[in-house]
Amino acid sequence: MNDSASHPATNPAVNLTSYTVETLPSPIAVANPLRTGYTFLGWYDNPSFTGTAISTFPAMDAAAKTFYAKWSAPLSYTVQYTLNDGTPAGHPATNPNTVTSYTVLDPNVTLAPATRTGYDFEGWYDNPGFTGTPITGFPTNDAADKHYYAKWSAAKSYTVQWNLNDNTPVGHAANNPNTVASYTVEDADITVHPATRTGYTFEGWYDNPALSGPPLTRVQTMDAESKNY
Numbered sequence: 001m002n003d004s005a006s007h008p009a010t011n012p013a014v015n016l017t018s019y020t021v022e023t024l025p026s027p028i029a030v031a032n033p034l035r036t037g038y039t040f041l042g043w044y045d046n047p048s049f050t051g052t053a054i055s056t057f058p059a060m061d062a063a064a065k066t067f068y069a070k071w072s073a074p075l076s077y078t079v080q081y082t083l084n085d086g087t088p089a090g091h092p093a094t095n096p097n098t099v100t101s102y103t104v105l106d107p108n109v110t111l112a113p114a115t116r117t118g119y120d121f122e123g124w125y126d127n128p129g130f131t132g133t134p135i136t137g138f139p140t141n142d143a144a145d146k147h148y149y150a151k152w153s154a155a156k157s158y159t160v161q162w163n164l165n166d167n168t169p170v171g172h173a174a175n176n177p178n179t180v181a182s183y184t185v186e187d188a189d190i191t192v193h194p195a196t197r198t199g200y201t202f203e204g205w206y207d208n209p210a211l212s213g214p215p216l217t218r219v220q221t222m223d224a225e226s227k228n229y
Contacts, residue, residue, distance in 0.1 A: 001033060002069045007104055007141075009035035009069060019059055027056035030067060037104030037143040039072040074103035080147040082128070085116055088186055092116070093150060102140050110137040111148065118185030118224040120153035155184035159226045160219065163209070166197060173197070183221050190219035192229070205229040 003009040012031040019028060032040050042053025049070045057065065079100050085093035093116035099109050113121045123134025130151045138146060159182050166174035174197035180190050194202045204215025207229060219227055 002071060003035055007035065007037065009033045009038075009071075021059050021062050023059045026059040028059055029056050030054060033069055035071060036141055037074050039075060041070040041072055043067040044070055074105050075143065076101050076103055077143060078145045079109070080145075081114075081124075082147070082149045083114060083116075084150050084152060091118065091185060093119075093152075095150075104140050104143050106140045108137060108139045111135060114150045116152060117222060118155050120156065122151040122153055124148040125151055155186045156224070157182045157184055158224060160190075161226075161228045162195075162205075163229065164195060164197075172199065174200075180219070183219065185221050185224050187221045189221055192217050192219060 001009040001011060011033045014029075014031050015033075016023070016028060030043050032043075034040070042049075043055070044051065045054055045065070045067060047068050049068065053070070054067060079097075079102065081095050081097060083093040083095055085091060093114050095114045096112045097114075102109060111124050114124075115121065123130075124136075125132065126135055126146070126148060128149050130149065134151070135148060160178075160180050162176050162178060164174040164176055166172060174195045176195045177193045178195075183190060192205050195205075196202060204211075205217075206213065207216055207227065216229065
């Protein structure tokens with residue numbers, strides 16, 4: 001069969017192991033074997049595969065026969081990925097998977113999760129309707145083209161908290177004109193407006209209680225993280 005233990009071929013049961021000159025029908029047909037991941041190129045009567053491939057022989061040959069299976073090189077199968085990151089525009093995903101083709105000789109493939117700022121990855125699926133179970137990998141003995149579709153959560157929500165630092169001295173409350181309490185990456189960037197406090201000059205919003213670094217004037221929604229000012 002010219003196969004291997006890890007990639008065996010199957011010889012059809014209809015292929016005879018013996019015959020006589022009375023065997024019917026004659027000529028005797030030789031059926032094609034099967035081998036996952038390879039194309040059968042013919043039965044030959046010599047191990048060098050010279051001459052013409054044999055598909056039948058007459059019973060009147062009255063001689064022992066040995067046939068040798070010839071196979072193609074391992075077939076290549078494609079692997080495609082659809083990231084489903086086109087809507088809304090401007091929120092691309094990153095695919096860490098680099099396998100775009102394989103043969104049955106390659107090791108089994110593990111699928112890594114894609115990433116997309118502001119969204120949770122919910123799995124690779126083998127259909128655009130996301131039915132069935134998410135796919136985490138596949139054996140290369142599948143010997144078939146693959147197409148995987150990324151499924152994403154709705155845009156995640158991040159909180160925005162405002163600390164007015166107006167407790168000391170008591171009785172001098174500040175006013176915060178900012179009303180945004182949460183955002184997603186699908187929102188426009190947010191302009192941060194100055195607070196007001198009678199008798200005081202507002203010196204800026206900061207992202208840390210030590211008020212270090214430059215004051216902040218905008219929330220960039222692609223930061224995709226909760227904010228505390």
